[in-house]
Amino acid sequence: MTERFTGSFTQQESIPDEAIAAAVEVMRHGRLHRYNVAPGEVAETARLEEEFAAFTGARYCLAVASGGYALACALRAVGVGPGDRVLTNAFTLAPVPGAIASVGAQPVFVEVTEDLVIDLDHLALRIGENGARVLMLSHMRGHICDMGRLMEVCDGAGVTVIEDCAHTMGAAWDGTPSGRHGVLGCYSTQTYKHMNSGEGGLIVSDDPQVMARAILLSGSYMLFDRHRAAPPAAAFEGLVGETPNVSGRMDNLRAAILRPQLRMLSDQVARWNRLYRAMEAGLADLHGLRLIPRPAAESYVGSSFQFLLPDHAPAEIEVFLSRCAARGVELKWFGADRPAGFTSRYDHWGYAAPDSLPQTDRVLKGLIDMRLPLTFSEEDCAAIARIIRDEVARG
Numbered sequence: 001m002t003e004r005f006t007g008s009f010t011q012q013e014s015i016p017d018e019a020i021a022a023a024v025e026v027m028r029h030g031r032l033h034r035y036n037v038a039p040g041e042v043a044e045t046a047r048l049e050e051e052f053a054a055f056t057g058a059r060y061c062l063a064v065a066s067g068g069y070a071l072a073c074a075l076r077a078v079g080v081g082p083g084d085r086v087l088t089n090a091f092t093l094a095p096v097p098g099a100i101a102s103v104g105a106q107p108v109f110v111e112v113t114e115d116l117v118i119d120l121d122h123l124a125l126r127i128g129e130n131g132a133r134v135l136m137l138s139h140m141r142g143h144i145c146d147m148g149r150l151m152e153v154c155d156g157a158g159v160t161v162i163e164d165c166a167h168t169m170g171a172a173w174d175g176t177p178s179g180r181h182g183v184l185g186c187y188s189t190q191t192y193k194h195m196n197s198g199e200g201g202l203i204v205s206d207d208p209q210v211m212a213r214a215i216l217l218s219g220s221y222m223l224f225d226r227h228r229a230a231p232p233a234a235a236f237e238g239l240v241g242e243t244p245n246v247s248g249r250m251d252n253l254r255a256a257i258l259r260p261q262l263r264m265l266s267d268q269v270a271r272w273n274r275l276y277r278a279m280e281a282g283l284a285d286l287h288g289l290r291l292i293p294r295p296a297a298e299s300y301v302g303s304s305f306q307f308l309l310p311d312h313a314p315a316e317i318e319v320f321l322s323r324c325a326a327r328g329v330e331l332k333w334f335g336a337d338r339p340a341g342f343t344s345r346y347d348h349w350g351y352a353a354p355d356s357l358p359q360t361d362r363v364l365k366g367l368i369d370m371r372l373p374l375t376f377s378e379e380d381c382a383a384i385a386r387i388i389r390d391e392v393a394r395g
């Protein structure tokens with residue numbers, strides 16, 4: 001009999017009981033807004049910021065309304081404005097170029113390698129061509145480039161790095177947490193990421209001026225002294241009147257849900273990586289399918305899985321995908337002509353200047369992607385891998 005998979009690629013785990021209890025507590029007292037505190041009370045949001053700063057080893061942290069908001073706020077905080085060019089990965093998701101466009105700036109795309117990281121030679125070339133002063137580096141699908149070399153290239157050219165860590169919360173390069181190489185690290189706590197508050201974002205930085213600006217931008221009114229993982233009052237001087245309020249705060253309900261999840265994150269990462277390794281083992285040594293190598297310096301979070309079918313024509317990939325789907329295995333393809341679901345490509349983003357990126361086109365043409373939700377077991381991953389093997393071999 002033909003094997004079918006019956007699990008759901010989009011089903012999350014439930015919110016932990018401890019987080020539900022904390023959320024109920026916030027709803028009972030009613031002080032959901034982060035600056036609405038009883039005398040002597042420290043808001044859940046301020047506590048989450050302290051705890052996330054400690055988790056990443058950052059001096060400062062700010063909790064905001066979404067990952068996309070975090071990215072746009074980071075751009076504004078380093079002074080990006082209308083007409084500026086911002087370098088970013090050609091292989092990423094729509095919120096990244098969207099954040100750049102939201103501040104009136106122009107995304108300038110950098111090629112992806114077949115290991116799914118930013119091409120550092122092309123980056124160096126683009127810096128020279130464009131004179132862009134900021135790189136928004138997306139650790140897309142959790143693949144981290146050689147951060148030592150990236151920082152050398154950027155520092156050498158005076159390029160400020162903002163990290164999009166939507167897929168690398170809990171990951172590290174050479175022992176340094178993802179988000180701690182650049183001036184700012186931005187994270188998402190949206191449902192499909194590594195912690196789930198429905199919507200939400202976090203920003204970390206060691207730079208007092210930049211973080212003071214980010215806090216003011218997020219809509220702190222004159223209440224920035226209620227933040228704890230924040231720079232001293234002196235850092236805000238001179239910025240208060242100059243910095244627009246672009247409200248995008250996180251509320252205490254979301255923070256209450258996230259604090260217990262942060263305590264569990266390291267265990268969750270270990271669970272994700274067991275699923276990832278089960279999938280990797282199941283797909284090893286298959287002719288025509290290229291696995292993505294994971295460098296020794298990279299501590300990744302295997303919350304999603306990618307592979308390449310480099311020699312398949314688009315029509316063959318379409319057949320492969322529909323056969324897998326018929327057997328319950330929902331795969332995403334980055335080579336489709338039209339954007340579908342969460343998956344779109346640099347040439348679909350019509351607000352950016354048209355560009356030609358032949359290497360990225362070649363890689364994305366064969367790139368297959370799937371989520372690994374924690375509701376899967378290692379046996380589920382082995383079953384999915386068997387179905388994929390079958391269908392690749394059949395093709």
Ligand SMILES: *Cc1c(COP(=O)(O)O)cnc(C)c1O
Pocket residue numbers: 066067068069092093095096138140141164166167188189190199200201
């Ligand atoms: C999810 C995501 C973001 C942030 O998105 P929000 O939905 O706004 O939290 C940023 N970059 C990437 C690559 C993402 O996948």
